[in-house]
Amino acid sequence: MNLFYSELDKEKLNKNFLAIREDSYIKKVLNDWAQGFVDRDNKFVTEFQTTFNSSFWELYLFACFKELKLDVDFSNQSPDFFVEGENNKEFLVEAVIASNPKDGLPEWERENVLHDIELFDKYTEYSNIVELATIRLMQALTFKFNKFIDDYSQKDYCKNKPFVVAVAPFEQPFFFTQNTNAIRRALYTFDIPDYEDIDGERFVYGNKKVKAVIKPNGTKLPLGLFLDPKYEGISAVMFSNTATSGKARVLSEDDRLILIAFEKYNDYGLDKIKGVEEKNIYRESLIEGINIFHNPYAKHPLEIEELKHPDIVHHYYDPEEEEFYTKIKHEALFHRLVYTVRNSHLLTKRDREKYKKDIINKIFKNTSE
Secondary structure (H helix, E strand, O other): OOOOOOOOOHHHOOHHHHHHOOOHHHHHHHHHHHOOOOOOOOOHHHHHHHOOHHHHHHHHHHHHHHHOOOEEEOOOOOOOEEEEOHHHOEEEEEEEEEEOOOOOOOHHHHHHHHOOHHHHHHHOOHHHHHHHHHHHHHHHHHHHHHHHHHOHHHOHHHOOOOEEEEEEEEOOOOHHHHOOHHHHHHHHOEEEEEEEEEOOEEEEEEEEEOOEEEOOOOOEEEOOHHHOHHHOOOOEEEEOOOOOHHHHHHHOOOOOEEEEEEEEOOOOOOOOEEEEEEOOOOOOOOOOOOEEEEOOOOOOOOOOHHHOOOOOEEEEEEOOOOEEEEEOOOOOEEEEEEEEEOOHHHOOHHHHHHHHHHHHHHHHHHHHO
16 A cells, blocks of 8 residues: 555645655654555545545554554455454454544645634634634544444444544644533543643642533534443543644654644643653653543443553542543643754754744743643
């Protein structure tokens, strides 16, 4: 499977594909991810080149399964992944992405947003990001939930197995800064924690709830899919806002000046861990950024030992106690932004440091705030 050879006209190629097809560093990473992947309908490469994000997400998931020593069986046409762990424990994964609405700005327009004050203010306002993400994630999840009920649940090889919907957000510029706020709303109605800081100590009383959002056409969209027992066939939702080309860049052998701005979970304090580091110092694993949200009403709960990796965050809800809890490690990745200085090999050491400070002041300072 040659991901990067194309005979298509340039205007048919996706902007993200055009941005990386001549990038030897990212191409190597993606080709490694694709080793062993089976193109069952002979259109994966075309979709990778023309629509990109959904195919990229599938490649990333496949690479993660390999990293976790999980076997993938491609003998059935659907769903996307039939996965087997130790002790012959099997589960099914169907991948989907949340894309921009027809009148919305595509996520690949981020560079234009960075340099347009009016657009920057609009598309980096956190409440706007979470609101749109909630709507688009709900639509993507509902579509796949209905697909499971109407199609997959009727297939003999899908019966009596945990079924996971894997969703990635690509619905807007700076989509990656939503962290898990929108997906928590969509699945459990949970928004931000309800807490009070007293004398340097944080007292958490629960989670504020958002039971519905208003779509642009004025209709009300109810939230809380995992609070409805009718979705018992869906065992869990797998989510990542960090499965981007930035992930491939961080994992690559690219030795240019590359800066990574990040936010991470802090288990020892009240504030997130924020920073900017050069790539040669920064560390991130392939599977960091994956979150698994478990359905409390699942008919077949997802209990796969390989998925209990410390780099994977697990979210649970107990409907009887009305308690939401998370298994998360210190410094778990929330999100990151990668900036590459393309001709940095031509810079002197002094100019390199100056360039680094300028980038932090102009871009990372704003985005981290």
